[in-house]
Every structure is written in C-alpha cells, then in structure tokens.
Amino acid sequence: MTEVHETIASFRAALAGAASVGFVPTMGYLHEGHRSLLDAARAANDVAVASIFVNPLQFGPTEDLAAYPRDLDRDLAMCEAARIDHVLHPSVEEMYPFGTPTLTTVTVASISAPMEGTSRPTHFAGVATVVAKLFAIAGPCRAYFGEKDWQQLAVVRRMAADLSFPVEVVGCPTVREADGLALSSRNVYLTPLQRAAASSLNRALRAGVAAVESGERDPAKVRAAMHAVIDGVPEAEVDYLEVVAADTLERLDPLAGTLRLLGAARFGRARLIDNEGATIPAPT
Numbered sequence: 001m002t003e004v005h006e007t008i009a010s011f012r013a014a015l016a017g018a019a020s021v022g023f024v025p026t027m028g029y030l031h032e033g034h035r036s037l038l039d040a041a042r043a044a045n046d047v048a049v050a051s052i053f054v055n056p057l058q059f060g061p062t063e064d065l066a067a068y069p070r071d072l073d074r075d076l077a078m079c080e081a082a083r084i085d086h087v088l089h090p091s092v093e094e095m096y097p098f099g100t101p102t103l104t105t106v107t108v109a110s111i112s113a114p115m116e117g118t119s120r121p122t123h124f125a126g127v128a129t130v131v132a133k134l135f136a137i138a139g140p141c142r143a144y145f146g147e148k149d150w151q152q153l154a155v156v157r158r159m160a161a162d163l164s165f166p167v168e169v170v171g172c173p174t175v176r177e178a179d180g181l182a183l184s185s186r187n188v189y190l191t192p193l194q195r196a197a198a199s200s201l202n203r204a205l206r207a208g209v210a211a212v213e214s215g216e217r218d219p220a221k222v223r224a225a226m227h228a229v230i231d232g233v234p235e236a237e238v239d240y241l242e243v244v245a246a247d248t249l250e251r252l253d254p255l256a257g258t259l260r261l262l263g264a265a266r267f268g269r270a271r272l273i274d275n276e277g278a279t280i281p282a283p284t
C-alpha cells in the first residue's frame, strides 16, 4: 500500500534505515514514461519512493504553472500499481516555507545555458534548486530521471556531483508513442491536428542522426537536415534544433564522439522537447 506524506518530516522518517532507496522525483500527471521510472526504482531497491510536486520555481512568469495538468488520484493509483512504498506530496508552503523566490538558489553554469536555458532563462535554476532540496530530503538513494529531458538530466547529474550528494543519478530511456512522439504530461494540450503533426519533432531528430550516421561531420548541415523535416509542418514552430556533445552539451565543429541531437518546438499551446543520440566512432 502506497503511503502518502504531506510533510518532509514524515517522508524522511519513513525512509530512515532503508537498506536502499529508489527515488523518482516528478511533477505528477504521470504517464507510461514515469511508470518506466517507477518500475526501475522498484526493481533495483528495497524501498521505492516518488515525489509529486509542481515546482513553481521552474516556471517562467508567462509559462503554464497555473494550467499545468494535475490528477493526484490517478497518480497515486499508478504509484500503487507500481508498488511504490512512499510518495511525498508536499504543499508549496511545506517546500518553500519562506516563500518564493527562495533566497538560496542552486545554479549549474554552462550546461544550463544553451537550448532550454536560452528559451527559459530561470528554468534550470528552479529545477536544480528543487532537486537539491529533494535529494537533501531523501538522503542516500538512487534517483531516476527520464532521458527525454536530456539537458535536465545533465544539469542534475552535474549538480549532484558538484555538491557531493550521496545520490546515484540514473537516466532511463524515453518512452514513445508508436509514431515516435515522446510521452510528456504536456501532450494533453495537443489538438488532434497538432498531435498528428507533433511526431515531426522526433522525425527531424532522427533525420539528424541519419545524417551523422551517413558521415556528415558539419553541425550546420546536420541542423539543416533536421530543419528540412519540420520547417514545412504548418503546426510546428521550431524553437531550436541542435547537435552537441552528449555530456557537456557543448557545440563541436567538426562533430566527434558521443553526440546528442536535441530539439524543442511549439505545437499550439504545447511546447515539446525531445532528443536522440548518435556516436561517431573514434578513428582507428
């Protein structure tokens, strides 16, 4: 039976003394992508826990904080089905008793700056701050994050290492619809027409991967290959399409090593992100 905790103290007390803890931080409105994280946490740990908290710090002033989809009953049913032992579901006041913005903010330079960081300048400071708090609350654990948010995963990994959190950050593969669309809580905003068009984001990224795999080493040409797929889709408004080093997220010219191709595009109200990997073998 999943136990729900509204206070940090009660969640902490429930985890004390566990041999190993698997932790899935979420903002709720859980889908099969989250389910894969819950299952991974359940499979590898004695105690499996999650948090459900829509974090105001990571939303910009014009973003969808108030409208962000929520369904606690359905979320808890999924946690129950995944045999999650404990869920932290705190109020904003419990998490930020001195109000927001907080006086203390965690920022991860350089990795936070490009792509999402350019379009959403305060987003990763909000993510890093809440995840640091959640790690401090959970204590030693394995923490599971989806690769769909690749830049977030890189920011969280670096933050945990820089601040010596006793946390092993585990990245889990993106779960997709049959046409390639990555599962996201924001897919609920899509109209049927936009939903049909939304798979163009993943198709664009895969066209970039195909260009790299067929020998292209010029990042501008790989970006052009991605744009060629999505620019003509009337429902899609591209924010960025990039090809960067997978770990540092730096631009490389010529392309080499382990790469990540990342993109963001707006389809009506829904701003969607996605990414794919490609590796250029070292010359022998």
Ligand code: PAF
Pocket: 025, 026, 027, 028, 053, 055, 058, 127, 130, 131, 149, 152
């Ligand atoms: O990926 C998310 O759902 C959120 O950014 C996270 C990591 C739970 C922090 O609020």
